[in-house]
Amino acid sequence: MAISTPAASAAAVEVSGVGRVFQAKGGSVTALHNIDLRIEPGELFGLLGPNGAGKSTLIKILSTLLLPSSGSASIFGLDVVRDTARVRRIMNLVAGGDFSGYGLLTAREQLAMFAQFYGMPYAEGMRRVDAQIEAFGITDIRDRKISALSTGQRQKLNFARSFLNEPWMLFLDEPTIGLDVSAARDVRERVRAFQAEQPGRTVLLTTHYMAEADEMCDRIAIVDHGRILAQGTPTELKRMVQKETLFIVGVDELPAAVSLGTLRELPGVISVVVRDADGADGNGVGSPVTRLAIALREDAALGGVISALAAAGAHLREISKSEPTLEEVFVQLVGRGISESDSEQAL
Amino acid sequence: MESCSPVQIDLTSRTSRAFGPLRGDAADAARSLIASARLAWAIEGNWAEPFFLLVYLIIRPLAFLGLFLAVLSIGGTLNPASIGFVVVGQAVFQIVGAAMQGPTHALLDDRERYRTIRYIFATPSSLLPVSIGRALVKALIAAISAVIVIGVGALIGMPMRAGGPDLPLLLVVMTLGLTSIVGLGIALGAVCVQLRNDAWGYPQAVAGSVFLLCGAIFPLDTLPRALQLIGAALPMTWWIEGVRRALLGTASPGLLGELSTPLLLLVLTVGTVLITLAAPRLFTIGIDRAREKGYLDRSTAS
Ligand SMILES: Nc1ncnc2c1ncn2[C@@H]1O[C@H](COP(=O)(O)OP(=O)(O)OP(=O)(O)O)[C@@H](O)[C@H]1O
Ligand SMILES: [Mg+2]
Numbered sequence: 132m133a134i135s136t137p138a139a140s141a142a143a144v145e146v147s148g149v150g151r152v153f154q155a156k157g158g159s160v161t162a163l164h165n166i167d168l169r170i171e172p173g174e175l176f177g178l179l180g181p182n183g184a185g186k187s188t189l190i191k192i193l194s195t196l197l198l199p200s201s202g203s204a205s206i207f208g209l210d211v212v213r214d215t216a217r218v219r220r221i222m223n224l225v226a227g228g229d230f231s232g233y234g235l236l237t238a239r240e241q242l243a244m245f246a247q248f249y250g251m252p253y254a255e256g257m258r259r260v261d262a263q264i265e266a267f268g269i270t271d272i273r274d275r276k277i278s279a280l281s282t283g284q285r286q287k288l289n290f291a292r293s294f295l296n297e298p299w300m301l302f303l304d305e306p307t308i309g310l311d312v313s314a315a316r317d318v319r320e321r322v323r324a325f326q327a328e329q330p331g332r333t334v335l336l337t338t339h340y341m342a343e344a345d346e347m348c349d350r351i352a353i354v355d356h357g358r359i360l361a362q363g364t365p366t367e368l369k370r371m372v373q374k375e376t377l378f379i380v381g382v383d384e385l386p387a388a389v390s391l392g393t394l395r396e397l398p399g400v401i402s403v404v405v406r407d408a409d410g411a412d413g414n415g416v417g418s419p420v421t422r423l424a425i426a427l428r429e430d431a432a433l434g435g436v437i438s439a440l441a442a443a444g445a446h447l448r449e450i451s452k453s454e455p456t457l458e459e460v461f462v463q464l465v466g467r468g469i470s471e472s473d474s475e476q477a478l
Numbered sequence: 479m480e481s482c483s484p485v486q487i488d489l490t491s492r493t494s495r496a497f498g499p500l501r502g503d504a505a506d507a508a509r510s511l512i513a514s515a516r517l518a519w520a521i522e523g524n525w526a527e528p529f530f531l532l533v534y535l536i537i538r539p540l541a542f543l544g545l546f547l548a549v550l551s552i553g554g555t556l557n558p559a560s561i562g563f564v565v566v567g568q569a570v571f572q573i574v575g576a577a578m579q580g581p582t583h584a585l586l587d588d589r590e591r592y593r594t595i596r597y598i599f600a601t602p603s604s605l606l607p608v609s610i611g612r613a614l615v616k617a618l619i620a621a622i623s624a625v626i627v628i629g630v631g632a633l634i635g636m637p638m639r640a641g642g643p644d645l646p647l648l649l650v651v652m653t654l655g656l657t658s659i660v661g662l663g664i665a666l667g668a669v670c671v672q673l674r675n676d677a678w679g680y681p682q683a684v685a686g687s688v689f690l691l692c693g694a695i696f697p698l699d700t701l702p703r704a705l706q707l708i709g710a711a712l713p714m715t716w717w718i719e720g721v722r723r724a725l726l727g728t729a730s731p732g733l734l735g736e737l738s739t740p741l742l743l744l745v746l747t748v749g750t751v752l753i754t755l756a757a758p759r760l761f762t763i764g765i766d767r768a769r770e771k772g773y774l775d776r777s778t779a780s
Contacts, residue, residue, distance in 0.1 A: 153772060191775070196596050198770045219602045231593035235521050247513035248601035248608075250506045292597065 141208030143300055143333035144170035144193060148202035151188050151357075162188040163357040165202065170350075172207070172299075173330055175322075177348035178337040179457070181465060185357040186337040187226075190302045193335070194224045206300050220249075223298040225289050227308035234278030238288050239264065241277060242295065249296045256295075263291035267321060283314035290318055294325060301325070303336040307343060319347060341457040351457070353464050360464045365457060372463045373455045375401050375426040378433055381449035382440060385421050389443035397439060399432025400425065420448050510603040514611030518584075522612075523619050535623040543568050543627055546695050547634075558637045562726045565631030567694035569624035570655075570721050574714045576620035577659040578688070579681035580613025581667035586677055589775065596775035606761055609667055613660050628725065639727025647739070648724035654746045655717025661753035662713070668764025674773060694718055699732035706733065713753065716746040 146168040153160045162185045170176045178186045191197035193204055195215045204211045209218045233241055239260060246256025264273050267287045272280060280288065286306070293301060303322070307315040326332045338344050344351055345365050352362035361368060385391075385405075394403045406424040425436055433450075440447065462468055524530060546564045550556040585605065588595040598608060632638060666684060670677040690696065691709040698709045709715050710733070719734045720742055729735035737745075768774050 191596075191772070194596075194600055196599060196769065196775050197772050216602055219600055222600065224596070224600055226596070229593050231597065233517060233521060233592050233594065235524060235526075236517065240516075240520070244513045244517055245597070245601065247509045248598060248603040250509060250602060289597075296601075 141205065142169045143172045143174065143207060143331075144168065144176075144204070144335060145208075146189070146193070146202070146204045149189070149192060149199045149204055150201040151185070151192065151197070152200045161357055163192075163199075166357070166359060168352065168359065168362075170333060170335060172333055173326070174349045175326065175334045175336065175347055177344040177351040178335065178354055179341070179344050179351055179461065180337075180354035181467070183356075184354045186354060187304050188357075189354075190224065190226075190304045190335065190337060193300075194222060194302045195219060220296065221299040222302070223293040223296055223300075224302035224304065225286075225293045225306045226304040227286065227306045227310075230282070230285060231289065232277040232280075232285060234276060236277055237274045238269065238277060238280065238284075239273045241288070242292055245292050246295050251295075259295050259297075260291075263294050266294075266324075267291050268317070282309050283311060286310055287314070287318065290321060294321075297329075299332055301332070301334045303334060305337055305339060307338070307340065315343075319343070323347070341461065345457045353461060355465045361460075368457065368460045369455045372460050375428065376430055377453040378425045378427065378436075379406060379422055379449070379451045379453050380425055380436070380440070380447070381420045381422045382445040383419060383421070383448055384445070385423075386440075386443040386445045389439060389445070391423075394423075394425070394436060394439060397432070397435045399428045400436060401428060402426045403436075422449075424453070506603060507607040511607035511611040511614075514584075514608045515615045518612040518615035522616050535619070536626055539568065539572055539623050539627050540630060543630070558635055559728070559731075561631065561634065562636045562728075563697070563722065563730060564695055565628060565636050566722045566725055567718055569627040569631070570718045571689055571692075571694040571714075572620040572623045572627065573617050573656065574659055574688070574692070574694075574717070575685045577613055577617040577656060578663040578666065578685055578714075580616040580660070581609035581663040582670045582677070582681040583616075584609045584612035585667050585671045589671075589773075593775075599769075599774055605765055606664070606758055609664060609761075610660060613663050614656075617656060617660070637726060637728075639725060644724040644727070648721065650743065651717060651720030651724060651746065654743075654750045655713065655720065658713035658746070658750040658753045659717070661750070661757035664757040665753075665760045665764075668761045671764055671768045672771065672773060674776075688712060688714060691715075692718060693730065693734065697730060697732050698734055710734075713746060713749045716742055716749065720746060 146166050149163055149166045150161070151163040153162055166185075166189060168189075178189065180186050188197065192199050193206065193211055195211050195218055198212060205214075206218050206222055209221070211218050236244070242260040242263065243253075243256060246260055247253075249256075251259065264270055267290065269284060269287050269291070272284055277285065277288070286309070290306070301322070307318055310318065322334060326334060336344070336347065348365065350362060350364050351368060353360045353368070361371060363371075391403050391405070394400060403423055403425050406422045408421045409419060425433070427433060427436075430452075437447065437450075458468065543565065546568060547556065547561065550560050550564065585595065588598060595605075599605060628636075663681075666681055670680050673680070691701070691705055692712050692715040693709060694714075698706050698715065701709060715734070719730055720739075723729055723739055723742075729737075729739075734742075765774075
């Protein structure tokens, strides 16, 4: 049953002019400059940026752990500075990368404790605890002490905790760091299932894994040095670095009857260049391939190019569509790869 | 994601207390307090480690007691009255120390060791009942130690009150004393959570100084005048004196002893009320400042 309140039509996250300055020993550090951001209910929004970009700082401010130095932010219309009690009822967070938990408690006891912190009566709390334990497939470690759990098991437990209050807004700060491929996949699946269960559940995720961001996020903001450099869907971001569609077409050899010039004149073709050519090796193993990089206005123009090549007697060896990766977008916007530091860039 | 049909979110019920017959801030706080107390029972009374408990609860306090009695005997002042004075002081101070350091240790443990403070802070529960619950259990476990010390004291000739302990007085004094010291502990926690470095040392240092000033071992009269005044302003001074009267049936010699028991209770009550009013406010201020500085989820190591 949904009661429409003014807040119900609000953005899931609304950040306006948020800045944050830390006083550190060597002077002050500006972690965030005047950030504006809006995330709609139901979105899975990603923050992508190198170390020190300010991602965690923004998540901490939104999850009421830290105060902004300037600006304001709200979650479903509730101010994160003033309305903390209500914000905390509809929000939860998971951070990756450190072991957290009370080693002497069992997994179930720890979750039960958090259920109490959410004000649930014991029976209701335990019902939710057991449901999450089940959902994460960690029934086998339910009564095991936290100190005996692996990193992956602990992080699943941490996720289970974050679902206890069925949050509308879930903050995930590098949640899959340190997890193996299958544990990371389990966790991502749970997040998606959780969002699917109820429209409106919103997720803000930071990650260093480009593939994770690309695969999971509806929209992404690329941040560096406390500023948002670009935001959009993964496709939109990729379009920023590559406007045309690019196909790589491999033929055994370019027939004399067709020149690059004739291909370039075909409708919808922007450019054609020889990308590379592999000769057969000395033992005659493998056969020669010439690869053409063909930029098109639209995918449909490919047909004309292929027909022209075939008509000239070329044997087609391979066709692939070349998509820019988020990594390329990132490098272009940030000026360095996500795993390179500022200093490496300066070298 | 259908962006055309706006999502209807029932914020009214989601952001109010949606659960159970018990409603209201007090009920929520009670729940958090009990949950934290359970946690503390598991982690403080690590009953799986009997050797550790033996040392912590029995050997250590008794070793200190032995040391103090040895000092008295060297000074030539070892007599039943002085044994009673020292035994009760040492016993009650076990509880004082635990209650006073408890909230700070809960906050710092959760920040530095267990790294759970951010997750607790992000719940609707306040850190206040969480810290109180943890401190109370620490005090309770220390009380076991106190009982053992008093038992040993009785064996070695501590003069007990004729007709047994004054239980009503003991109950009142213990309740007031514990409340006021947990209150002080809360205020101390509020200060320490704003510190990044060496915050662990502060409660210990405070407890150590208080130990010397509150007449636990050294009668107030033996202190310089200025320190006597500080000692007299500390609630634990009155708490320990109250317990002495309830158990031994005699007042301490000197300054404190001149006060009638009803007057002592009045002083302790007024002190407790003032502390109980001030401590939660100080705590909120401290936590807010830690939140502003970003120290709530940043461990010293990170
Ligand atoms: N409590 C603090 N005190 C001082 N400086 C801080 C504090 N927290 C963060 N910073 C600084 O603010 C900047 C942003 O840090 P933040 O943790 O938000 O980055 P991040 O994008 O999450 O990086 P990472 O990918 O490494 O997690 C960094 O320069 C960091 O050193
Ligand atoms: Mg971070």
